[in-house]
Amino acid sequence: MAALGDDLLGIVNKLQDLVFNTIGNDSLDLPQIVVVGSQSSGKSSVLENIVGRDFLPRGSGIVTRRPLILQLINVPSDRDDRPEGDEIHIPHTPASVAGHQEWGEFHHIPGRRFFDFGDIKREIEQETARIAGNNKGINRQPINLKVYSPHVLNLTLVDLPGLTKVPIGDQPTDIEKQTRNLITEYIAKPNSIILAVSPANVDIVNSEALKLARHVDPMGRRTIGVLTKLDLMDHGTNALDILTGRVYPLKLGFIGVVNRSQQDIQGNKSLADALQAERDFFRHHPAYRNMATRCGTQFLAKSLNTTLMNHIRERLPDIKARLNTLMGQTQQELASYGDVAFTGKEHRGSLILQQMTKFASSFISSIDGTSSEISTKELCGGARIYYIFNSVFGNSLELIDPNTNLSVQDIRTAIRNSTGPRPSLFVPEMAFDLLVKPQIKLLEIPSHRCVELVYEELIKIGHTCGSTELSRYPRLQGKLIEVVSDLLRERLGPCSSYVESLISIQRAYINTNHPNFLGAAAAMSSVINDRKEQEKKIALNEERRKREKRRQKDLNGLNGVDTPEDDEEAVEATDKPSTLAVRGHSKTSRSMSPAVRTGTHGAHSIASALNNARPSSPNRMSHGAAQGSARDSFLNYFFGKDGVPSSAPVGMQVPENRPGSRHVSQNSQPSIATSLRRGDTRTIDRPDRHVLEVAQEELDNGSEARDYYDTPFQFGESDVPPLTEREALETELIRRLISSYFNIVRETIADQVPKAIMHLLVNFSKDVVQNRLVSELYKEDLFQDLLYEDDAIKAEREKCEKLLKTYKEAAKIVGEVL
Numbered sequence: 001m002a003a004l005g006d007d008l009l010g011i012v013n014k015l016q017d018l019v020f021n022t023i024g025n026d027s028l029d030l031p032q033i034v035v036v037g038s039q040s041s042g043k044s045s046v047l048e049n050i051v052g053r054d055f056l057p058r059g060s061g062i063v064t065r066r067p068l069i070l071q072l073i074n075v076p077s078d079r080d081d082r083p084e085g086d087e088i089h090i091p092h093t094p095a096s097v098a099g100h101q102e103w104g105e106f107h108h109i110p111g112r113r114f115f116d117f118g119d120i121k122r123e124i125e126q127e128t129a130r131i132a133g134n135n136k137g138i139n140r141q142p143i144n145l146k147v148y149s150p151h152v153l154n155l156t157l158v159d160l161p162g163l164t165k166v167p168i169g170d171q172p173t174d175i176e177k178q179t180r181n182l183i184t185e186y187i188a189k190p191n192s193i194i195l196a197v198s199p200a201n202v203d204i205v206n207s208e209a210l211k212l213a214r215h216v217d218p219m220g221r222r223t224i225g226v227l228t229k230l231d232l233m234d235h236g237t238n239a240l241d242i243l244t245g246r247v248y249p250l251k252l253g254f255i256g257v258v259n260r261s262q263q264d265i266q267g268n269k270s271l272a273d274a275l276q277a278e279r280d281f282f283r284h285h286p287a288y289r290n291m292a293t294r295c296g297t298q299f300l301a302k303s304l305n306t307t308l309m310n311h312i313r314e315r316l317p318d319i320k321a322r323l324n325t326l327m328g329q330t331q332q333e334l335a336s337y338g339d340v341a342f343t344g345k346e347h348r349g350s351l352i353l354q355q356m357t358k359f360a361s362s363f364i365s366s367i368d369g370t371s372s373e374i375s376t377k378e379l380c381g382g383a384r385i386y387y388i389f390n391s392v393f394g395n396s397l398e399l400i401d402p403n404t405n406l407s408v409q410d411i412r413t414a415i416r417n418s419t420g421p422r423p424s425l426f427v428p429e430m431a432f433d434l435l436v437k438p439q440i441k442l443l444e445i446p447s448h449r450c451v452e453l454v455y456e457e458l459i460k461i462g463h464t465c466g467s468t469e470l471s472r473y474p475r476l477q478g479k480l481i482e483v484v485s486d487l488l489r490e491r492l493g494p495c496s497s498y499v500e501s502l503i504s505i506q507r508a509y510i511n512t513n514h515p516n517f518l519g520a521a522a523a524m525s526s527v528i529n530d531r532k533e534q535e536k537k538i539a540l541n542e543e544r545r546k547r548e549k550r551r552q553k554d555l556n557g558l559n560g561v562d563t564p565e566d567d568e569e570a571v572e573a574t575d576k577p578s579t580l581a582v583r584g585h586s587k588t589s590r591s592m593s594p595a596v597r598t599g600t601h602g603a604h605s606i607a608s609a610l611n612n613a614r615p616s617s618p619n620r621m622s623h624g625a626a627q628g629s630a631r632d633s634f635l636n637y638f639f640g641k642d643g644v645p646s647s648a649p650v651g652m653q654v655p656e657n658r659p660g661s662r663h664v665s666q667n668s669q670p671s672i673a674t675s676l677r678r679g680d681t682r683t684i685d686r687p688d689r690h691v692l693e694v695a696q697e698e699l700d701n702g703s704e705a706r707d708y709y710d711t712p713f714q715f716g717e718s719d720v721p722p723l724t725e726r727e728a729l730e731t732e733l734i735r736r737l738i739s740s741y742f743n744i745v746r747e748t749i750a751d752q753v754p755k756a757i758m759h760l761l762v763n764f765s766k767d768v769v770q771n772r773l774v775s776e777l778y779k780e781d782l783f784q785d786l787l788y789e790d791d792a793i794k795a796e797r798e799k800c801e802k803l804l805k806t807y808k809e810a811a812k813i814v815g816e817v818l
């Protein structure tokens with residue numbers, strides 16, 4: 001055996017030791033020989049022959065029930081009676097298998113040497129039963145055994161449970177699948193050499209071992225075929241074709257062996273005798289005689305050794321590369337547990353300061369979105385705050401209906417109450433003020449919720465901005481979170497009250513001069529436009545109906561059919577549905593249909609109401625007020641008051657002479673009424689011309705409201721009087737004015753609340769967090785407690801340190817030969 005070969009195997013064994021003892025996992029895939037085959041094919045027998053000792057549990061039925069990782073370690077012989085010839089020192093000869101200083105060691109019983117191989121066998125049995133139970137069950141947890149002997153070649157072998165088809169005993173129903181998976185797991189590793197054991201007395205085409213091996217090594221590059229039970233073949237048959245590779249090609253070839261039969265075992269035939277018998281078998285067998293030197297256990301052991309050596313030589317650069325990667329990863333993990341430079345009492349202060357700074361910057365960067373650990377799974381930090389402002393808060397504001405909770409009765413009552421003891425001559429501004437203020441309060445709940453959501457998000461950021469290094473000190477981490485939470489809680493109060501006052505401010509003064517406010521004239525104009533639209537539609541329908549009637553009549557005339565009605569009648573007839581429709585609507589309006597109550601079809605109802613009012617209005621003057629005066633007051637309210645300077649700038653209108661009456665319109669142009677009185681319609685804007693026309697019409701028809709001042713002070717559900725035409729109009733106007741004003745306030749709040757939250761809560765916390773942490777926690781007497789190290793993390797760090805040391809050692813070992 002080449003010295004280099006020994007070195008290589010020695011290296012792999014050292015690595016195996018290191019890896020198995022220290023790491024205990026498969027992170028470093030080391031070269032090894034894996035023995036596979038169907039149950040009772042002779043796997044354990046082959047292994048025993050290679051070791052040259054009786055040490056494996058044997059028997060018919062399933063015996064190997066846990067993987068056995070067997071490391072053979074060649075140790076120099078301590079025998080002085082070196083006989084003639086060197087046979088005793090050549091492994092696996094009958095002479096060599098004769099009681100030297102040999103022993104086995106189990107990984108699960110460290111430090112104990114088993115000199116009696118019978119004890120090793122018993123320990124394997126017990127250990128198997130301990131994990132896999134007593135009744136035929138299998139388990140994937142390996143048993144690790146090292147055998148030190150002068151008669152073995154350095155090899156690492158893995159004995160695996162044999163493939164079975166039918167479950168017996170405690171075996172699960174999917175035993176075949178489980179075993180197959182376990183075997184595949186071992187042989188799939190590119191660093192494994194597969195020792196595929198097939199009994200020669202079963203046709204090779206049925207070999208489960210070869211089938212499995214082919215699956216993971218289709219080119220047969222790392223599979224060695226072993227044919228057992230050659231002695232049990234039918235007389236007159238032999239396996240020469242297989243052994244010479246003519247039946248199944250394998251790059252590493254087939255090797256035939258003869259192990260002890262069950263009878264030999266029961267008869268306590270020694271391995272030495274068995275090996276001798278095997279030699280004799282091949283030497284004297286007519287078919288194998290010529291190839292006897294390439295058959296048998298000794299040749300198999302040598303071949304395995306050489307193959308493993310070559311394999312290791314091939315794989316070593318890969319192992320080195322893998323070691324480097326592992327070292328890098330472990331180094332990184334270790335670094336995440338903290339800077340070693342900061343350990344020791346004198347560095348406690350700087351360590352705490354360092355952690356605080358890291359925590360504070362992580363808090364700030366999470367908000368700013370500059371954190372290096374940005375989640376791709378969900379919105380977090382600053383992005384979530386933005387989402388709260390724009391989507392959550394924005395949408396909840398948008399969802400508020402400006403007229404929510406405002407029933408027609410509420411509006412009417414407000415209008416009446418705001419006029420005081422006098423009868424309602426016009427829609428008073430007081431009613432608008434009275435009604436719009438509670439509506440603005442509706443913005444308060446979403447605004448508060450917005451503050452709370454941002455606060456909650458900041459608390460969440462506080463909880464997530466620690467590092468692995470910080471989790472090493474759970475008390476420090478807890479304190480840092482606590483201080484940040486306290487700071488945020490402190491800011492929550494001022495921020496909430498500021499936001500509340502933003503809404504109170506809006507309610508404190510209803511600025512009807514706001515440039516975006518619709519104003520009474522525009523509101524009236526829009527109501528009237530809607531009415532016109534509606535009328536136009538009705539007229540169009542009428543026209544269409546008339547045309548159709550005429551066409552029908554013409555057609556009938558042509559066909560000689562008499563028509564009972566003349567043109568006039570026809571028109572009247574076509575008119576009827578319309579009149580009825582209008583009347584019907586008017587009736588509906590009076591009886592307060594739900595649509596009218598809620599104002600959904602306000603324009604239509606107003607149109608109907610106005611139509612209906614015309615013939616009767618002169619007789620319905622209620623309180624004897626001069627017609628001109630009433631008309632004046634009503635229109636003054638909507639269209640401006642005479643005496644307002646036409647050139648008065650926006651927001652600078654002179655108040656009306658009438659005490660208690662204020663202006664709603666902010667229009668700086670001459671009011672429509674003013675223009676009307678002056679007879680100057682040129683100064684009126686186009687949309688206002690409609691208003692003018694309708695207003696003129698109203699004046700001409702004297703359509704004044706009927707009043708209901710004799711109705712009860714509070715309306716019950718059942719005794720609600722119907723809306724007058726005038727009230728319907730007023731209600732609709734008030735609704736539109738409320739909507740317009742509410743929208744202005746909503747826009748302001750949507751803009752101001754996020755700004756206030758950013759200033760008072762988010763930015764403030766960002767600015768003071770570092771100082772607050774230092775002032776609260778940088779105290780000498782707290783250091784000891786704060787730097788209490790978490791036991792689990794400590795253990796993890798130590799494990800990591802140990803691992804890194806192992807990898808470094810392994811890299812050094814590999815480096816010696818590369």
Ligand SMILES: Nc1nc2c(ncn2[C@@H]2O[C@H](COP(=O)(O)OP(=O)(O)OP(=O)(O)O)[C@@H](O)[C@H]2O)c(=O)[nH]1
Nearest residue numbers: 039040041042043044045063064162229259261262
């Ligand atoms: N005659 C003869 N019997 C053999 C030979 N090899 C194995 N046997 C017998 O076959 C039976 C099974 O052998 P094992 O070595 O236990 O087979 P195994 O594949 O390890 O069995 P499991 O671990 O249970 O899967 C035993 O009774 C052996 O004595 C051989 O070459 N010749």
